[in-house]
């Protein structure tokens with residue numbers, strides 16, 4: 630056992646100031662990744678800053694034609710929100726496919742996006758829907774946010790407040806779950822947006838990425854379209870060729886389910 634300080638932040642500004650003050654500090658949101666990481670000594674902190682009580686941090690609301698989801702919204706809240714489903718069925722479906730009921734009851738959108746696990750589901754929707762990540766300091770476009778395995782554009786004292794999504798014309802998500810964890814062996818989010826098609830792939834490479842060849846196929850599923858990427862994962866769970874094949878299959882599945 631080792632000791633650390635615990636504090637409950639009452640505002641995003643307070644959480645950000647606390648992060649800036651302490652060297653080894655972390656925000657605690659759903660705790661679904663952070664707590665096991667602490668228990669297994671994968672990380673060590675001097676200060677844990679609990680953001681779960683910040684008023685309004687888990688709000689889900691429409692702002693004109695845009696959808697706002699607060700960083701503290703749990704996967705369950707997102708999956709069950711009629712507003713989210715009306716806005717993007719693909720996003721609501723994705724949230725309902727994360728982990729198991731216990732994980733969905735605790736895990737949050739902000740925690741998932743900040744953690745940027747290469748097998749996480751939300752990064753695919755955030756990139757596929759070209760969302761903006763609104764932080765304590767700025768607004769970051771999804772295309773500039775994800776920086777590869779567990780890496781993001783967030784500064785050490787930056788707190789995600791929520792995400793803003795522009796309305797898609799159609800969207801869908803297809804995922805092949807790892808049978809033990811539920812994480813994505815591969816997942817493909819397809820969105821038809823006002824500016825064109827976007828296809829985001831998670832689970833298959835060392836970080837979420839767009840699949841430009843599929844985007845250029847403008848919603849068609851031409852035979853022979855291959856997922857080619859330098860960093861397709863090849864590990865004990867699946868060889869690279871299998872994962873690449875899975876991506877093509879999931880892309881076709883998502884296209885068939887667009888709504």
Ligand SMILES: Cc1cc2nc3c(=O)[nH]c(=O)nc-3n(C[C@H](O)[C@H](O)[C@H](O)COP(=O)(O)OP(=O)(O)OC[C@H]3O[C@@H](n4cnc5c(N)ncnc54)[C@H](O)[C@@H]3O)c2cc1C
Pocket residue numbers: 655656657658659660661662663664680700701704726727728729732735736737738739740741743744748749750751787788789790810811812813
């Ligand atoms: C058994 C199990 C199965 C899972 N299956 C899946 C799955 O199928 N798909 C999937 O996508 N995920 C899965 N997860 C991950 C889970 O859904 C959570 O999204 C993830 O653990 C992080 O969210 P959290 O709210 O728990 O964050 P925490 O664990 O509290 O925090 C994670 C990291 O994000 C930082 N952070 C948290 N909130 C913010 C914020 N607002 N601003 C800046 N930084 C922040 C924390 O400091 C920490 O570094 C699974 C987890 C478990 C334990």
